[in-house]
Amino acid sequence: MVDDKKKDNTASGLAIEEGNHVGGYAISESFGILIRHYRMKVKDLSLKQLEEMSQVSSSYINRLERGEKTSPSLPVVFSLAESLEIPYSVLMATIFQKTDDKEQGQPSISDVLIQSNFALNDQALSKEARSILITINEFLVNCQWDAGSKVKELYMLSEMLDEFKSAI
Structure with missing residues (x-):
């Protein structure tokens, strides 16, 4: 051993x-x-x-x-x-x-998503799906996420996730 x-x-x-x-x-x-x-x-x-x-x-x-x-x-x-x-x-x-x-310094998640080829559930992501995933990441990093914006941001995130799911 x-x-x-x-x-x-x-x-x-x-x-x-x-x-x-x-x-x-x-x-x-x-x-x-x-x-x-x-x-x-x-x-x-x-x-x-x-x-x-x-x-x-x-x-x-x-x-x-x-x-x-x-x-x-x-x-x-x-x-x-x-x-x-x-x-x-x-x-x-x-x-x-x-x-x-x-x-x-460490690369940002967006940099990694742009530079790397990866799969999701053994399926290669299309260019469109990768682009949406990068947008989702940037949205998450930049959202305010406070009491006044949470509901609106959750709605916007759900719309982006719908778009991502339809692209894969």
């Missing part, structure tokens, strides 16, 4: 230590969130079930998900990706983030 106590620094078991930067990249905080999302929401697996599938200890998976461990070895990453049926490219993109990005 692969565990955090076994850190092999050979080419096949490269471990990236916390706080280290490899080639201008650092471990992203999103890695644990992604693993937990796929385990619980997509695959509906317990920690023990994922342990049995991946041969990665449930305690180590739990610490990865909570962000207590941020240095998974590549065999752990590949085993989890295979067990959860996450494309390696998605998992690797989530693990590594450019250190330059931290210095420049």
